[in-house]
Amino acid sequence: MGIKIVPRHGKSLKDKLYLPAIAGGMKVTFSHFIKNLKDTSNIETLCYPEENPKDITSRYRGIHRLTKREDDTIRCVACFMCATACPADCIFIEAVQREDGVDEKMPAKFSIDLLECVFCGGCVEACPCDAIRMDTGIFSFVKKKREDFVVDRDTLLSHKPMKGSN
Amino acid sequence: MSATLISIVVFNIVMALIVSLVFVPILVWMERRVAGFIQDRLGPNRCHIGGVRLGGIVQSFADMLKLVFKEDYRPGAIKEKVLFTLSPVIVFVTAYLSFMVIPFADDLVIDGKSYIMQALPIEFGLLWILAFAGLGVYGLMLGGWASNNKYSLLGGIRAAAQVVSYEAVMGLSLISMLIIYGSVHLGDMVRFQGELIWGLIPAWGIIIQPVAAILFIITAFAETNRAPFDIAEGESEIVGGFHTEYSAMRFGLFFVGEYIAMGAASALIVTLFLGGYQIPWLNSSTLKENIEIVFMVIALLMPIMSYFFARWIKKNNVWLEEGDIRNRETKWLINGLIGINVIIIATLAFFIIFGIGDNGTNISVVILQVITFVVKLLIMNFFFIWVRWTLVRFRYDQLQNLAWKVLLPIAIANVFITGIFVVVLGV
Numbered sequence A: 001m002g003i004k005i006v007p008r009h010g011k012s013l014k015d016k017l018y019l020p021a022i023a024g025g026m027k028v029t030f031s032h033f034i035k036n037l038k039d040t041s042n043i044e045t046l047c048y049p050e051e052n053p054k055d056i057t058s059r060y061r062g063i064h065r066l067t068k069r070e071d072d073t074i075r076c077v078a079c080f081m082c083a084t085a086c087p088a089d090c091i092f093i094e095a096v097q098r099e100d101g102v103d104e105k106m107p108a109k110f111s112i113d114l115l116e117c118v119f120c121g122g123c124v125e126a127c128p129c130d131a132i133r134m135d136t137g138i139f140s141f142v143k144k145k146r147e148d149f150v151v152d153r154d155t156l157l158s159h160k161p162m163k164g165s166n
Numbered sequence B: 001m002s003a004t005l006i007s008i009v010v011f012n013i014v015m016a017l018i019v020s021l022v023f024v025p026i027l028v029w030m031e032r033r034v035a036g037f038i039q040d041r042l043g044p045n046r047c048h049i050g051g052v053r054l055g056g057i058v059q060s061f062a063d064m065l066k067l068v069f070k071e072d073y074r075p076g077a078i079k080e081k082v083l084f085t086l087s088p089v090i091v092f093v094t095a096y097l098s099f100m101v102i103p104f105a106d107d108l109v110i111d112g113k114s115y116i117m118q119a120l121p122i123e124f125g126l127l128w129i130l131a132f133a134g135l136g137v138y139g140l141m142l143g144g145w146a147s148n149n150k151y152s153l154l155g156g157i158r159a160a161a162q163v164v165s166y167e168a169v170m171g172l173s174l175i176s177m178l179i180i181y182g183s184v185h186l187g188d189m190v191r192f193q194g195e196l197i198w199g200l201i202p203a204w205g206i207i208i209q210p211v212a213a214i215l216f217i218i219t220a221f222a223e224t225n226r227a228p229f230d231i232a233e234g235e236s237e238i239v240g241g242f243h244t245e246y247s248a249m250r251f252g253l254f255f256v257g258e259y260i261a262m263g264a265a266s267a268l269i270v271t272l273f274l275g276g277y278q279i280p281w282l283n284s285s286t287l288k289e290n291i292e293i294v295f296m297v298i299a300l301l302m303p304i305m306s307y308f309f310a311r312w313i314k315k316n317n318v319w320l321e322e323g324d325i326r327n328r329e330t331k332w333l334i335n336g337l338i339g340i341n342v343i344i345i346a347t348l349a350f351f352i353i354f355g356i357g358d359n360g361t362n363i364s365v366v367i368l369q370v371i372t373f374v375v376k377l378l379i380m381n382f383f384f385i386w387v388r389w390t391l392v393r394f395r396y397d398q399l400q401n402l403a404w405k406v407l408l409p410i411a412i413a414n415v416f417i418t419g420i421f422v423v424v425l426g427v
Helices: A013-017 A019-038 A081-085 A122-126 A153-158 B003-038 B058-069 B081-101 B125-146 B150-181 B186-193 B210-223 B248-273 B284-289 B291-316 B325-354 B357-388 B396-425
Strands: A091-097 A105-113 B108-110 B113-115
Touching (some): A019 B003, A019 B357, A081 A122, A105 A153, B003 B058, B003 B108, B003 B113, B003 B248, B058 B248, B081 B125, B108 B357, B125 B150, B125 B186, B125 B248, B150 B186, B150 B248, B150 B396, B186 B248, B210 B248, B210 B396, B284 B291, B284 B357, B291 B325
Antiparallel strands (some): B108 B113
16 A cells, blocks of 8 residues: 655645635636526526426335226225235225126225325235236326325326336 | 895805705615625615616615604613713714815806805814814713613724724825815815916826825725724624614614715815816816806707617616616606707807806806715715725724824824925925
């Protein structure tokens, strides 16, 4: 191991004057100012409520959605696997006999309390028939009452997958 | 008391009010937007009145309204209630009074009578400014002491020590300027700066005396407690410094006073070193002789500059949401710009064709010089803001070292060298 000699700064007249270094710093800030003043679209800031982030990846866990079969009926068979896996106990299911012959059971009610949900994705992994997914990319939900945050089966069914995911 | 005298006095006082009080919201807005742009952010741009945002300037008024309506709270531990209330007032009033002697334009001659274009028509302007610049710090000291709080006291002590050290340097750098100008009347100083050196370069203070200019600008930063010398309110160490215990409009007065002090310091720098109201290469007499050519140049330049400004507005003043009221502003602004252009060009054409006589010439020269002064003042204010968002705060010992060991010897040497030059050359 050789000895690395670090050059010491601050001894030359130019360093002691301070002003050249200050001028250099001022040049940097001014170039940023002019660049952004000429065209504000150079600024990366998102004007949030009007402009939404475009860099949400397909693996982002947004609000849940219930998937559908090929014949547009609900895929869920009300097996309670997701509700059992849920660490926050925020999934409430009421099962009912399925009359149309596609399957044996289906949920009459399937609601998720978004205020309780911790968005861990446990329900998605627990589901044996790929009936619940979190690929909507919806990250923002604002409601007026606590009760409104409990989303029901039809709302969950109406959520669309995010563009770009499959 | 003729009507002319009264109207000139009223005009001057209104001008002083505009460049001090009305500029404060503009400066606050400038500070925040410039800081945003320097740090690649947007800064406040959402506040609007009926869709008019003016680049976010409405935010300043909203903030001021908020300060006015907040509870005026005073902690029970404060015993010196009078001083506590008085100190923001001192800061505010002294900063405001400094503006009173800044000349906005050359002496106005109407019907053979000359009027000084200052809010206070006195001829010892520099002494007045020195007196009030020194008084301003009493507000910070008294506020810090009366707050009965250790952080505030530390802030007040720091402010006092800082101003004592930098006042000396400021005085010495001014002495070298006094030797050059040979007058304490700010109007005389600006008239001196209207001349040319070797018929080529404007004889501005910063060109004749660059060392004094740099010293004065540095001390002006210290005197107004702006970064990089704002240790009196060093948030990282002593909470808020002297204004820790202040809230609502009491704090607002401190805040406003700080910005007025910044404006006053800028105005003084502009007056002493940057040619004041003088347009470079066009002093008052040249302007008066060639007023028609000047009018024509303005009439030609106005539409071209407005065109580029309008294009800039169109490109940058957008609101992303369709159908929002804020989207209509661009159209209003551009129409307003066209209207102003039409009015000004029509007026200038009228003056060029029919002539305006001696009084008219003098008045239009004054108006041009007032506009020049305001533009220079804004540029200097921008410089203050620009420095604040570039440089970091000094440590306390570094600050005192800089004042006593670096700036003071340079200032004394500068006075001596200037004196020797003036005596030897017999200027």
